[in-house]
Amino acid sequence: MTTSEGRGLSPWLQDRLFRGVLGALLLLPYSWRVPLCGWLMSRLVAPLAGYRRRVRENLAKVLPDLPEAEVRRLERAVPDNVGRTLIEIYSGAEFVARCTASAPTGPGLAALDAAHAAGRPVILVTGHFGNYDASRAALIARGYNIGALYRPMSNPFFNDHYVRAISRIGTPLFARGRRGMAEMVKFLRGGGMLGLLMDQWMQTGARLQFFGQDALTALSAADLALKYDALVVPTYGVRRADGLTFDIVVEAPIEHGDPAVMTQAMNDSLERLTRAHPEQWFWIHRRWKDIPEWWQDPLA
Template sequence: MAKTTSSSKAADWVTDRMLRAMIAALRRRPYAERIARFGRITAKAIGPLSGYTKRAENNLARIYPEMSATERRALADAVCDNFGRSFMEFQSFREFTDHAAALPPVGPGLPVLAEAAAAKRPVILAGAHFGNPEAPRHALSALGYEIGSLYRPMTNPYFNELYVGALESLGAPCFAQGRQGTMAFVKHLKRGGMATLYFDVSAGHERLPFLGHKAKTAISLAEIALRVDAIVIPVFGIRQDDGVSFQIEVEAPIPHTTPVEMILALNARLEAQIARHPSQWFWVHRRWKDGGQP
Protein backbone atom coordinates (compact mmCIF):
# COMPACT_ATOMS: atom_id res chain seq x y z
CA MET A 1 0.00 0.00 0.00
CA ALA A 2 2.81 2.43 0.89
CA LYS A 3 4.50 1.66 -2.43
CA THR A 4 1.30 2.48 -4.35
CA THR A 5 0.89 5.71 -2.42
CA SER A 6 4.47 6.71 -3.17
CA SER A 7 3.98 5.89 -6.85
CA SER A 8 0.78 7.92 -6.95
CA LYS A 9 2.49 10.91 -5.34
CA ALA A 10 5.32 10.68 -7.86
CA ALA A 11 2.83 10.62 -10.75
CA ASP A 12 1.02 13.63 -9.27
CA TRP A 13 4.31 15.50 -8.99
CA VAL A 14 5.28 14.74 -12.60
CA THR A 15 1.83 15.75 -13.89
CA ASP A 16 1.98 18.96 -11.91
CA ARG A 17 5.42 19.87 -13.27
CA MET A 18 4.39 19.11 -16.84
CA LEU A 19 1.28 21.28 -16.58
CA ARG A 20 3.18 24.11 -14.91
CA ALA A 21 5.84 23.99 -17.64
CA MET A 22 3.17 24.10 -20.35
CA ILE A 23 1.40 27.00 -18.64
CA ALA A 24 4.69 28.90 -18.24
CA ALA A 25 5.54 28.41 -21.92
CA LEU A 26 2.12 29.51 -23.14
CA ARG A 27 2.09 32.56 -20.86
CA ARG A 28 4.83 34.01 -23.08
CA ARG A 29 2.35 34.14 -25.95
CA PRO A 30 -0.31 36.85 -26.41
CA TYR A 31 -3.45 36.15 -24.41
CA ALA A 32 -5.83 35.21 -27.24
CA GLU A 33 -3.19 33.02 -28.88
CA ARG A 34 -2.38 31.12 -25.69
CA ILE A 35 -6.06 30.47 -24.97
CA ALA A 36 -6.67 29.18 -28.50
CA ARG A 37 -3.51 27.05 -28.48
CA PHE A 38 -4.35 25.27 -25.24
CA GLY A 39 -7.88 24.71 -26.50
CA ARG A 40 -6.49 22.97 -29.60
CA ILE A 41 -3.98 20.98 -27.53
CA THR A 42 -6.80 19.75 -25.30
CA ALA A 43 -9.05 18.86 -28.23
CA LYS A 44 -6.37 17.07 -30.26
CA ALA A 45 -4.14 15.51 -27.59
CA ILE A 46 -5.17 15.83 -23.94
CA GLY A 47 -8.82 14.93 -24.57
CA PRO A 48 -8.16 11.69 -26.46
CA LEU A 49 -5.27 10.61 -24.20
CA SER A 50 -7.13 11.31 -20.95
CA GLY A 51 -10.34 9.65 -22.10
CA TYR A 52 -12.26 12.94 -21.93
CA THR A 53 -13.16 12.82 -25.63
CA LYS A 54 -14.53 9.30 -25.40
CA ARG A 55 -16.45 10.11 -22.23
CA ALA A 56 -18.00 13.16 -23.89
CA GLU A 57 -18.98 11.04 -26.92
CA ASN A 58 -20.59 8.42 -24.65
CA ASN A 59 -22.58 11.05 -22.77
CA LEU A 60 -23.69 12.67 -26.02
CA ALA A 61 -24.81 9.28 -27.35
CA ARG A 62 -26.93 8.78 -24.24
CA ILE A 63 -28.67 12.15 -24.52
CA TYR A 64 -28.75 12.52 -28.32
CA PRO A 65 -29.06 8.96 -29.70
CA GLU A 66 -30.11 10.33 -33.09
CA MET A 67 -26.78 12.15 -33.49
CA SER A 68 -24.30 10.52 -35.87
CA ALA A 69 -20.90 9.30 -34.67
CA THR A 70 -19.22 11.98 -36.79
CA GLU A 71 -21.36 14.70 -35.23
CA ARG A 72 -20.68 13.37 -31.74
CA ARG A 73 -16.92 13.37 -32.32
CA ALA A 74 -16.96 16.93 -33.69
CA LEU A 75 -19.01 18.10 -30.72
CA ALA A 76 -16.77 16.23 -28.25
CA ASP A 77 -13.72 17.94 -29.80
CA ALA A 78 -15.43 21.33 -29.38
CA VAL A 79 -16.23 20.47 -25.76
CA CYS A 80 -12.57 19.62 -25.06
CA ASP A 81 -11.48 22.82 -26.83
CA ASN A 82 -13.71 24.86 -24.54
CA PHE A 83 -12.48 22.89 -21.53
CA GLY A 84 -8.86 23.66 -22.46
CA ARG A 85 -9.60 27.32 -23.07
CA SER A 86 -11.30 27.58 -19.68
CA PHE A 87 -8.34 25.93 -17.97
CA MET A 88 -5.82 28.32 -19.52
CA GLU A 89 -8.04 31.32 -18.80
CA PHE A 90 -8.12 30.29 -15.18
CA GLN A 91 -4.32 30.32 -15.15
CA SER A 92 -4.26 33.80 -16.77
CA PHE A 93 -6.54 35.36 -14.20
CA ARG A 94 -5.60 39.05 -14.63
CA GLU A 95 -6.21 39.09 -18.39
CA PHE A 96 -9.11 36.71 -17.99
CA THR A 97 -10.81 39.15 -15.59
CA ASP A 98 -10.38 41.93 -18.14
CA HIS A 99 -12.01 39.83 -20.86
CA ALA A 100 -14.78 38.60 -18.58
CA ALA A 101 -15.58 42.20 -17.64
CA ALA A 102 -15.39 43.58 -21.20
CA LEU A 103 -19.13 43.13 -21.78
CA PRO A 104 -21.45 44.26 -18.96
CA PRO A 105 -23.46 41.43 -17.38
CA VAL A 106 -27.09 41.25 -18.42
CA GLY A 107 -30.23 39.68 -17.04
CA PRO A 108 -33.11 40.13 -14.60
CA GLY A 109 -31.00 39.00 -11.67
CA LEU A 110 -28.78 42.09 -11.73
CA PRO A 111 -31.10 44.47 -9.82
CA VAL A 112 -31.86 41.66 -7.37
CA LEU A 113 -28.13 41.23 -6.77
CA ALA A 114 -27.69 44.97 -6.20
CA GLU A 115 -30.59 45.07 -3.73
CA ALA A 116 -29.23 42.07 -1.84
CA ALA A 117 -25.78 43.67 -1.58
CA ALA A 118 -27.30 46.89 -0.22
CA ALA A 119 -29.38 44.96 2.32
CA LYS A 120 -26.52 42.57 3.15
CA ARG A 121 -28.69 39.60 2.36
CA PRO A 122 -26.94 36.30 1.53
CA VAL A 123 -26.64 35.37 -2.14
CA ILE A 124 -25.66 32.04 -3.69
CA LEU A 125 -24.64 32.42 -7.31
CA ALA A 126 -25.60 29.02 -8.71
CA GLY A 127 -22.98 28.17 -11.30
CA ALA A 128 -22.50 25.26 -13.68
CA HIS A 129 -19.60 23.81 -15.63
CA PHE A 130 -20.67 25.67 -18.73
CA GLY A 131 -18.80 28.10 -20.99
CA ASN A 132 -16.26 29.30 -18.48
CA PRO A 133 -17.82 28.72 -15.04
CA GLU A 134 -15.57 31.31 -13.38
CA ALA A 135 -16.38 34.10 -15.86
CA PRO A 136 -19.47 35.36 -13.95
CA ARG A 137 -17.56 35.62 -10.66
CA HIS A 138 -14.76 37.58 -12.33
CA ALA A 139 -17.12 39.87 -14.24
CA LEU A 140 -19.29 40.63 -11.22
CA SER A 141 -16.23 41.17 -9.03
CA ALA A 142 -15.13 43.81 -11.54
CA LEU A 143 -18.38 45.65 -10.70
CA GLY A 144 -17.37 45.80 -7.06
CA TYR A 145 -19.03 42.71 -5.62
CA GLU A 146 -16.97 40.51 -3.28
CA ILE A 147 -17.85 36.96 -4.30
CA GLY A 148 -16.36 33.95 -2.57
CA SER A 149 -16.54 30.33 -3.66
CA LEU A 150 -17.14 26.85 -2.29
CA TYR A 151 -14.89 24.58 -4.33
CA ARG A 152 -13.99 20.91 -4.62
CA PRO A 153 -10.21 20.40 -4.10
CA MET A 154 -8.33 18.74 -6.94
CA THR A 155 -7.07 15.22 -6.35
CA ASN A 156 -3.49 16.18 -7.28
CA PRO A 157 -2.24 17.96 -4.11
CA TYR A 158 0.58 19.72 -5.95
CA PHE A 159 -1.56 21.17 -8.69
CA ASN A 160 -4.28 21.97 -6.16
CA GLU A 161 -1.98 24.70 -4.80
CA LEU A 162 -1.99 26.39 -8.20
CA TYR A 163 -5.74 25.92 -8.50
CA VAL A 164 -6.51 27.44 -5.11
CA GLY A 165 -4.13 30.31 -5.79
CA ALA A 166 -6.07 31.17 -8.94
CA LEU A 167 -9.39 30.89 -7.08
CA GLU A 168 -8.19 33.27 -4.39
CA SER A 169 -6.81 35.77 -6.92
CA LEU A 170 -9.94 37.92 -6.58
CA GLY A 171 -9.27 38.43 -2.89
CA ALA A 172 -12.60 36.96 -1.81
CA PRO A 173 -12.83 34.06 0.66
CA CYS A 174 -12.81 30.55 -0.84
CA PHE A 175 -13.84 27.41 1.03
CA ALA A 176 -12.84 23.82 0.34
CA GLN A 177 -15.74 21.35 0.33
CA GLY A 178 -15.87 19.25 3.46
CA ARG A 179 -17.28 19.66 6.93
CA GLN A 180 -15.12 22.59 8.02
CA GLY A 181 -15.17 24.35 4.65
CA THR A 182 -18.93 24.06 4.32
CA MET A 183 -19.45 25.37 7.86
CA ALA A 184 -17.24 28.37 7.06
CA PHE A 185 -19.14 28.87 3.80
CA VAL A 186 -22.47 28.95 5.67
CA LYS A 187 -21.09 31.44 8.21
CA HIS A 188 -19.91 33.64 5.34
CA LEU A 189 -23.43 33.64 3.90
CA LYS A 190 -25.02 34.33 7.28
CA ARG A 191 -22.94 37.50 7.50
CA GLY A 192 -24.56 38.67 4.29
CA GLY A 193 -21.88 37.34 1.97
CA MET A 194 -22.04 36.25 -1.65
CA ALA A 195 -20.47 33.11 -3.08
CA THR A 196 -20.64 30.76 -6.03
CA LEU A 197 -21.54 27.09 -5.78
CA TYR A 198 -21.79 24.64 -8.70
CA PHE A 199 -24.85 22.41 -8.87
CA ASP A 200 -24.17 20.17 -11.90
CA VAL A 201 -21.86 17.48 -10.51
CA SER A 202 -22.55 13.87 -9.57
CA ALA A 203 -22.95 13.99 -5.80
CA GLY A 204 -25.46 13.46 -3.03
CA HIS A 205 -28.11 10.77 -2.73
CA GLU A 206 -30.97 12.10 -4.85
CA ARG A 207 -31.43 10.85 -8.43
CA LEU A 208 -33.13 13.67 -10.31
CA PRO A 209 -33.83 14.09 -14.03
CA PHE A 210 -31.26 16.02 -16.02
CA LEU A 211 -31.41 16.14 -19.82
CA GLY A 212 -34.03 13.41 -19.73
CA HIS A 213 -32.08 10.92 -17.61
CA LYS A 214 -31.79 10.41 -13.86
CA ALA A 215 -28.52 11.68 -12.42
CA LYS A 216 -27.09 11.58 -8.91
CA THR A 217 -27.70 15.12 -7.67
CA ALA A 218 -26.78 17.08 -4.55
CA ILE A 219 -29.52 19.27 -3.11
CA SER A 220 -27.25 20.92 -0.54
CA LEU A 221 -27.19 24.24 -2.41
CA ALA A 222 -30.94 24.61 -1.94
CA GLU A 223 -30.85 23.31 1.64
CA ILE A 224 -28.23 25.91 2.57
CA ALA A 225 -30.17 28.66 0.80
CA LEU A 226 -33.33 27.83 2.75
CA ARG A 227 -31.41 27.59 6.03
CA VAL A 228 -29.81 31.05 5.76
CA ASP A 229 -32.49 32.72 3.59
CA ALA A 230 -30.07 33.22 0.71
CA ILE A 231 -31.22 34.36 -2.71
CA VAL A 232 -30.29 31.79 -5.37
CA ILE A 233 -29.33 33.41 -8.67
CA PRO A 234 -28.25 31.24 -11.64
CA VAL A 235 -25.26 32.70 -13.53
CA PHE A 236 -23.66 31.65 -16.82
CA GLY A 237 -20.52 32.76 -18.65
CA ILE A 238 -21.27 32.04 -22.32
CA ARG A 239 -18.25 31.99 -24.61
CA GLN A 240 -18.59 34.21 -27.67
CA ASP A 241 -17.56 33.52 -31.26
CA ASP A 242 -14.14 35.18 -30.85
CA GLY A 243 -13.24 32.43 -28.36
CA VAL A 244 -12.08 34.73 -25.56
CA SER A 245 -14.95 37.04 -24.59
CA PHE A 246 -18.19 36.22 -22.77
CA GLN A 247 -21.81 37.07 -22.38
CA ILE A 248 -22.42 37.08 -18.63
CA GLU A 249 -26.03 36.20 -17.92
CA VAL A 250 -27.44 36.81 -14.44
CA GLU A 251 -30.81 35.10 -14.45
CA ALA A 252 -33.91 35.64 -12.37
CA PRO A 253 -33.70 34.10 -8.87
CA ILE A 254 -34.96 30.61 -8.14
CA PRO A 255 -38.00 30.85 -5.81
CA HIS A 256 -37.71 29.28 -2.37
CA THR A 257 -39.81 26.11 -2.38
CA THR A 258 -38.45 22.67 -1.47
CA PRO A 259 -34.80 21.66 -2.00
CA VAL A 260 -35.70 19.16 -4.73
CA GLU A 261 -37.97 21.62 -6.57
CA MET A 262 -35.29 24.30 -6.45
CA ILE A 263 -32.62 22.00 -7.88
CA LEU A 264 -35.00 20.85 -10.60
CA ALA A 265 -35.54 24.52 -11.48
CA LEU A 266 -31.76 25.02 -11.67
CA ASN A 267 -31.44 21.93 -13.87
CA ALA A 268 -34.07 23.38 -16.21
CA ARG A 269 -32.15 26.66 -16.49
CA LEU A 270 -28.96 24.78 -17.38
CA GLU A 271 -30.78 22.52 -19.83
CA ALA A 272 -32.02 25.62 -21.67
CA GLN A 273 -28.46 26.94 -21.96
CA ILE A 274 -27.19 23.56 -23.20
CA ALA A 275 -29.91 23.49 -25.87
CA ARG A 276 -28.63 26.84 -27.15
CA HIS A 277 -24.90 26.11 -26.78
CA PRO A 278 -24.37 22.31 -26.58
CA SER A 279 -20.57 22.48 -26.95
CA GLN A 280 -20.21 24.70 -23.89
CA TRP A 281 -21.33 22.26 -21.21
CA PHE A 282 -18.55 20.04 -19.84
CA TRP A 283 -19.75 16.71 -21.20
CA VAL A 284 -16.55 15.12 -19.86
CA HIS A 285 -18.14 14.76 -16.42
CA ARG A 286 -19.38 11.35 -15.27
CA ARG A 287 -22.84 12.83 -14.81
CA TRP A 288 -24.73 9.56 -15.34
CA LYS A 289 -22.14 7.13 -13.98
CA ASP A 290 -24.80 5.08 -12.15
CA GLY A 291 -26.70 4.23 -15.32
CA GLY A 292 -28.97 7.25 -15.63
CA GLN A 293 -32.10 5.48 -16.79
CA PRO A 294 -34.98 7.85 -17.71
Protein backbone atom coordinates in the same frame (compact mmCIF):
# COMPACT_ATOMS: atom_id res chain seq x y z
CA MET B 1 -4.03 15.73 -13.41
CA THR B 2 -6.12 12.62 -13.97
CA THR B 3 -5.46 12.04 -17.67
CA SER B 4 -4.22 8.67 -18.80
CA GLU B 5 -0.87 10.03 -20.00
CA GLY B 6 -0.09 10.86 -16.36
CA ARG B 7 -0.82 7.36 -15.00
CA GLY B 8 2.18 5.73 -13.43
CA LEU B 9 3.91 9.07 -12.81
CA SER B 10 4.32 10.45 -9.31
CA PRO B 11 2.07 13.38 -8.37
CA TRP B 12 5.15 15.59 -8.19
CA LEU B 13 6.27 14.66 -11.70
CA GLN B 14 2.77 15.05 -13.11
CA ASP B 15 2.71 18.54 -11.66
CA ARG B 16 6.17 19.38 -13.02
CA LEU B 17 5.07 18.41 -16.52
CA PHE B 18 1.90 20.45 -16.21
CA ARG B 19 3.80 23.47 -14.89
CA GLY B 20 6.21 23.29 -17.82
CA VAL B 21 3.40 23.38 -20.39
CA LEU B 22 1.56 26.04 -18.43
CA GLY B 23 4.63 28.24 -18.12
CA ALA B 24 5.33 28.03 -21.84
CA LEU B 25 1.75 28.97 -22.70
CA LEU B 26 1.77 31.93 -20.32
CA LEU B 27 4.73 33.39 -22.20
CA LEU B 28 2.50 33.84 -25.25
CA PRO B 29 0.12 36.76 -25.86
CA TYR B 30 -3.32 36.08 -24.39
CA SER B 31 -5.05 35.93 -27.78
CA TRP B 32 -2.63 33.16 -28.82
CA ARG B 33 -2.36 31.15 -25.61
CA VAL B 34 -6.10 30.62 -25.10
CA PRO B 35 -6.87 29.05 -28.50
CA LEU B 36 -3.58 27.14 -28.43
CA CYS B 37 -4.39 25.56 -25.08
CA GLY B 38 -7.82 24.67 -26.45
CA TRP B 39 -6.19 23.04 -29.47
CA LEU B 40 -3.73 21.09 -27.32
CA MET B 41 -6.51 19.80 -25.09
CA SER B 42 -8.73 18.86 -28.04
CA ARG B 43 -6.14 17.34 -30.36
CA LEU B 44 -3.54 15.85 -28.01
CA VAL B 45 -4.86 15.37 -24.47
CA ALA B 46 -8.48 14.42 -25.19
CA PRO B 47 -7.74 11.31 -27.29
CA LEU B 48 -5.21 10.04 -24.72
CA ALA B 49 -7.40 10.80 -21.72
CA GLY B 50 -10.53 9.24 -23.20
CA TYR B 51 -12.41 12.54 -23.23
CA ARG B 52 -13.67 12.08 -26.78
CA ARG B 53 -15.05 8.67 -25.92
CA ARG B 54 -16.80 10.04 -22.84
CA VAL B 55 -18.33 12.91 -24.79
CA ARG B 56 -19.66 10.42 -27.33
CA GLU B 57 -21.02 8.09 -24.63
CA ASN B 58 -22.80 10.89 -22.77
CA LEU B 59 -24.33 12.24 -25.96
CA ALA B 60 -25.52 8.76 -26.96
CA LYS B 61 -27.20 8.42 -23.57
CA VAL B 62 -29.14 11.68 -23.51
CA LEU B 63 -29.21 12.89 -27.13
CA PRO B 64 -29.28 9.63 -29.13
CA ASP B 65 -30.73 11.25 -32.27
CA LEU B 66 -27.93 13.80 -32.61
CA PRO B 67 -26.46 13.67 -36.15
CA GLU B 68 -23.08 11.97 -36.40
CA ALA B 69 -21.47 15.10 -37.80
CA GLU B 70 -22.55 17.06 -34.70
CA VAL B 71 -21.26 14.34 -32.39
CA ARG B 72 -17.85 14.49 -34.09
CA ARG B 73 -17.86 18.29 -33.82
CA LEU B 74 -18.58 18.12 -30.09
CA GLU B 75 -15.88 15.50 -29.54
CA ARG B 76 -13.42 18.21 -30.59
CA ALA B 77 -15.21 21.37 -29.44
CA VAL B 78 -15.90 20.30 -25.85
CA PRO B 79 -12.23 19.59 -24.96
CA ASP B 80 -11.28 22.80 -26.76
CA ASN B 81 -13.50 24.75 -24.38
CA VAL B 82 -12.03 22.84 -21.42
CA GLY B 83 -8.51 23.79 -22.49
CA ARG B 84 -9.44 27.43 -22.97
CA THR B 85 -11.05 27.50 -19.53
CA LEU B 86 -7.97 26.02 -17.91
CA ILE B 87 -5.47 28.54 -19.26
CA GLU B 88 -7.89 31.44 -18.72
CA ILE B 89 -8.10 30.64 -15.02
CA TYR B 90 -4.30 30.85 -14.84
CA SER B 91 -4.21 34.14 -16.75
CA GLY B 92 -5.25 36.32 -13.82
CA ALA B 93 -5.87 39.98 -14.64
CA GLU B 94 -5.89 39.34 -18.40
CA PHE B 95 -8.78 36.91 -17.98
CA VAL B 96 -10.65 39.24 -15.64
CA ALA B 97 -10.34 42.03 -18.22
CA ARG B 98 -12.10 39.84 -20.79
CA CYS B 99 -14.85 38.96 -18.31
CA THR B 100 -15.52 42.60 -17.49
CA ALA B 101 -15.37 43.93 -21.06
CA SER B 102 -19.20 43.99 -21.17
CA ALA B 103 -21.70 44.55 -18.38
CA PRO B 104 -23.67 41.56 -17.08
CA THR B 105 -27.22 41.23 -18.39
CA GLY B 106 -30.36 39.39 -17.41
CA PRO B 107 -33.53 39.57 -15.32
CA GLY B 108 -31.71 38.71 -12.10
CA LEU B 109 -29.48 41.77 -11.95
CA ALA B 110 -32.00 43.97 -10.17
CA ALA B 111 -32.56 41.27 -7.55
CA LEU B 112 -28.80 40.98 -6.99
CA ASP B 113 -28.46 44.73 -6.57
CA ALA B 114 -31.33 44.76 -4.07
CA ALA B 115 -29.88 41.85 -2.08
CA HIS B 116 -26.45 43.50 -2.05
CA ALA B 117 -27.92 46.76 -0.77
CA ALA B 118 -29.92 44.96 1.93
CA GLY B 119 -27.09 42.66 3.00
CA ARG B 120 -29.16 39.60 2.12
CA PRO B 121 -27.24 36.38 1.44
CA VAL B 122 -27.15 35.15 -2.16
CA ILE B 123 -26.24 31.80 -3.67
CA LEU B 124 -25.01 32.09 -7.24
CA VAL B 125 -25.51 28.69 -8.86
CA THR B 126 -23.78 27.71 -12.07
CA GLY B 127 -22.30 24.68 -13.82
CA HIS B 128 -19.19 23.63 -15.71
CA PHE B 129 -20.30 25.65 -18.68
CA GLY B 130 -18.47 28.21 -20.81
CA ASN B 131 -15.97 29.44 -18.26
CA TYR B 132 -17.57 28.92 -14.86
CA ASP B 133 -15.32 31.55 -13.24
CA ALA B 134 -16.21 34.28 -15.74
CA SER B 135 -19.43 35.28 -14.00
CA ARG B 136 -17.67 35.35 -10.62
CA ALA B 137 -15.02 37.71 -12.01
CA ALA B 138 -17.58 39.97 -13.65
CA LEU B 139 -19.84 40.24 -10.60
CA ILE B 140 -16.93 40.91 -8.25
CA ALA B 141 -16.02 43.80 -10.54
CA ARG B 142 -19.59 45.04 -10.10
CA GLY B 143 -18.84 45.48 -6.39
CA TYR B 144 -20.33 42.29 -4.97
CA ASN B 145 -18.61 40.35 -2.17
CA ILE B 146 -18.47 36.86 -3.69
CA GLY B 147 -16.94 33.75 -2.20
CA ALA B 148 -16.74 30.33 -3.82
CA LEU B 149 -16.73 26.73 -2.71
CA TYR B 150 -14.17 24.51 -4.46
CA ARG B 151 -13.16 20.88 -4.38
CA PRO B 152 -9.44 20.40 -3.62
CA MET B 153 -7.51 18.54 -6.32
CA SER B 154 -6.32 15.01 -5.57
CA ASN B 155 -2.76 16.02 -6.53
CA PRO B 156 -1.59 18.31 -3.69
CA PHE B 157 1.20 19.86 -5.79
CA PHE B 158 -1.28 20.83 -8.49
CA ASN B 159 -3.81 21.99 -5.89
CA ASP B 160 -1.39 24.55 -4.44
CA HIS B 161 -1.02 26.59 -7.61
CA TYR B 162 -4.62 25.97 -8.70
CA VAL B 163 -5.89 27.62 -5.52
CA ARG B 164 -3.49 30.53 -6.05
CA ALA B 165 -4.81 30.93 -9.59
CA ILE B 166 -8.50 31.02 -8.65
CA SER B 167 -7.66 33.32 -5.73
CA ARG B 168 -6.37 35.92 -8.20
CA ILE B 169 -9.88 36.03 -9.67
CA GLY B 170 -11.40 36.68 -6.26
CA THR B 171 -11.61 35.63 -2.62
CA PRO B 172 -12.70 34.26 -0.20
CA LEU B 173 -12.49 30.61 -1.23
CA PHE B 174 -13.79 27.68 0.81
CA ALA B 175 -12.44 24.14 0.41
CA ARG B 176 -14.94 21.30 0.64
CA GLY B 177 -14.65 19.77 4.09
CA ARG B 178 -15.74 20.50 7.64
CA ARG B 179 -13.60 23.59 8.16
CA GLY B 180 -14.36 25.06 4.75
CA MET B 181 -18.09 24.48 5.18
CA ALA B 182 -18.08 26.21 8.57
CA GLU B 183 -16.29 29.24 7.10
CA MET B 184 -18.64 29.25 4.13
CA VAL B 185 -21.74 29.27 6.33
CA LYS B 186 -20.34 32.14 8.41
CA PHE B 187 -19.67 34.11 5.23
CA LEU B 188 -23.15 33.44 3.89
CA ARG B 189 -24.87 34.36 7.15
CA GLY B 190 -22.97 37.64 7.09
CA GLY B 191 -24.67 38.62 3.85
CA GLY B 192 -22.08 37.35 1.39
CA MET B 193 -22.70 35.98 -2.08
CA LEU B 194 -21.58 32.39 -2.58
CA GLY B 195 -20.79 30.71 -5.90
CA LEU B 196 -21.62 27.01 -6.21
CA LEU B 197 -21.16 24.52 -9.07
CA MET B 198 -24.19 22.23 -9.16
CA ASP B 199 -23.71 19.85 -12.09
CA GLN B 200 -21.63 16.95 -10.79
CA TRP B 201 -22.81 13.50 -9.71
CA MET B 202 -23.21 13.31 -5.94
CA GLN B 203 -23.78 9.94 -4.33
CA THR B 204 -25.66 11.61 -1.46
CA GLY B 205 -27.79 13.65 -3.86
CA ALA B 206 -31.42 13.37 -4.89
CA ARG B 207 -32.60 11.51 -7.98
CA LEU B 208 -33.45 14.43 -10.26
CA GLN B 209 -33.55 14.87 -14.03
CA PHE B 210 -30.94 16.30 -16.37
CA PHE B 211 -31.54 15.89 -20.09
CA GLY B 212 -34.37 13.48 -19.29
CA GLN B 213 -32.15 11.05 -17.37
CA ASP B 214 -31.70 10.35 -13.67
CA ALA B 215 -28.81 12.42 -12.29
CA LEU B 216 -27.98 12.40 -8.59
CA THR B 217 -27.84 16.08 -7.66
CA ALA B 218 -26.88 17.76 -4.39
CA LEU B 219 -29.65 19.70 -2.68
CA SER B 220 -27.14 21.83 -0.77
CA ALA B 221 -27.82 25.12 -2.57
CA ALA B 222 -31.55 24.90 -1.91
CA ASP B 223 -31.05 23.73 1.67
CA LEU B 224 -28.69 26.65 2.42
CA ALA B 225 -31.03 29.13 0.76
CA LEU B 226 -33.99 28.01 2.82
CA LYS B 227 -32.04 27.89 6.08
CA TYR B 228 -30.47 31.34 5.71
CA ASP B 229 -33.10 33.07 3.57
CA ALA B 230 -30.65 33.42 0.71
CA LEU B 231 -31.58 34.41 -2.81
CA VAL B 232 -30.75 31.70 -5.40
CA VAL B 233 -29.66 33.08 -8.76
CA PRO B 234 -28.32 31.08 -11.74
CA THR B 235 -25.39 32.84 -13.43
CA TYR B 236 -23.27 31.86 -16.44
CA GLY B 237 -20.27 33.01 -18.44
CA VAL B 238 -21.31 32.16 -22.02
CA ARG B 239 -18.35 32.08 -24.37
CA ARG B 240 -18.78 34.26 -27.43
CA ALA B 241 -17.98 33.23 -30.99
CA ASP B 242 -14.55 34.91 -30.76
CA GLY B 243 -13.59 32.28 -28.16
CA LEU B 244 -12.06 34.89 -25.85
CA THR B 245 -14.85 37.02 -24.38
CA PHE B 246 -18.11 36.28 -22.61
CA ASP B 247 -21.72 37.24 -22.18
CA ILE B 248 -22.36 37.27 -18.43
CA VAL B 249 -25.94 36.07 -17.95
CA VAL B 250 -27.81 36.54 -14.66
CA GLU B 251 -31.13 34.68 -14.64
CA ALA B 252 -34.16 35.43 -12.49
CA PRO B 253 -34.02 34.12 -8.90
CA ILE B 254 -35.38 30.66 -8.22
CA GLU B 255 -38.47 30.76 -6.05
CA HIS B 256 -38.14 29.29 -2.58
CA GLY B 257 -40.05 26.09 -1.94
CA ASP B 258 -39.41 22.37 -1.86
CA PRO B 259 -35.62 21.73 -2.08
CA ALA B 260 -36.00 19.14 -4.83
CA VAL B 261 -38.20 21.45 -6.90
CA MET B 262 -35.71 24.29 -6.48
CA THR B 263 -32.78 22.06 -7.45
CA GLN B 264 -34.63 20.68 -10.46
CA ALA B 265 -35.09 24.28 -11.59
CA MET B 266 -31.29 24.69 -11.40
CA ASN B 267 -30.82 21.58 -13.55
CA ASP B 268 -33.41 22.84 -16.02
CA SER B 269 -31.70 26.22 -16.26
CA LEU B 270 -28.35 24.63 -17.12
CA GLU B 271 -29.97 22.21 -19.56
CA ARG B 272 -31.62 25.05 -21.49
CA LEU B 273 -28.32 26.85 -21.86
CA THR B 274 -26.46 23.66 -22.78
CA ARG B 275 -28.99 22.83 -25.48
CA ALA B 276 -28.37 26.30 -26.95
CA HIS B 277 -24.55 25.96 -26.68
CA PRO B 278 -23.76 22.23 -26.39
CA GLU B 279 -20.03 22.68 -27.01
CA GLN B 280 -19.71 24.77 -23.84
CA TRP B 281 -20.81 22.21 -21.25
CA PHE B 282 -18.25 19.76 -19.85
CA TRP B 283 -19.61 16.56 -21.41
CA ILE B 284 -16.44 14.85 -20.15
CA HIS B 285 -18.07 14.59 -16.70
CA ARG B 286 -19.58 11.30 -15.56
CA ARG B 287 -22.86 13.05 -14.84
CA TRP B 288 -25.12 10.01 -15.29
CA LYS B 289 -23.43 7.28 -13.29
CA ASP B 290 -25.42 4.17 -12.45
CA ILE B 291 -27.20 4.55 -9.14
CA PRO B 292 -25.82 1.95 -6.71
CA GLU B 293 -28.15 -0.51 -4.98
CA TRP B 294 -27.25 0.84 -1.54
CA TRP B 295 -28.20 4.42 -2.50
CA GLN B 296 -30.87 6.07 -0.37
CA ASP B 297 -32.89 9.03 -1.57
CA PRO B 298 -32.38 11.94 0.88
CA LEU B 299 -35.99 12.93 0.21
CA ALA B 300 -37.41 9.55 1.23
